[in-house]
């Protein structure tokens with residue numbers, strides 16, 4: 252799939268200034284998404300290059316980011332990364348790699364382990380914050396439709412940041428929940 256962005260504005264990732272002058276198109280390596288019908292799915296995204304409107308900025312030009320779709324510099328979409336983390340939490344990195352490969356994806360267990368560590372770091376920093384005003388609790392199944400993979404997730408209601416994930420049987424605490432002693 253080839254996508255071309257039609258953005259009119261973009262915030263400079265270096266100084267935050269909103270810029271409106273798009274210059275060139277920038278085409279980068281494809282981004283891998285969740286596999287479908289036994290095949291890997293890639294997005295070729297043609298992004299715009301903007302002139303930073305802030306004369307004091309360290310950069311003259313920047314390539315627009317794709318918030319909510321893919322992190323900067325990553326070759327896989329955010330939802331692909333989340334799927335890796337959810338599967339690795341349920342079964343470990345190597346079984347997660349095997350399962351994703353069977354479905355057609357191209358991914359290594361090192362990459363999956365990197366996503367799990369990044370997610371764990373994010374959870375720890377979410378937990379360290381003391382600005383949670385409303386706590387939300389949600390029940391999810393790590394494997395769709397499989398009640399034995401059920402987890403309880405505690406979130407910050409206002410920001411939707413995940414704070415803790417606890418396996419429902421409470422005997423198997425997920426690595427991410429280790430920081431919190433139940």
Ligand SMILES: [Zn+2]
Nearest residue numbers: 263266303308
């Ligand atoms: Zn800038």
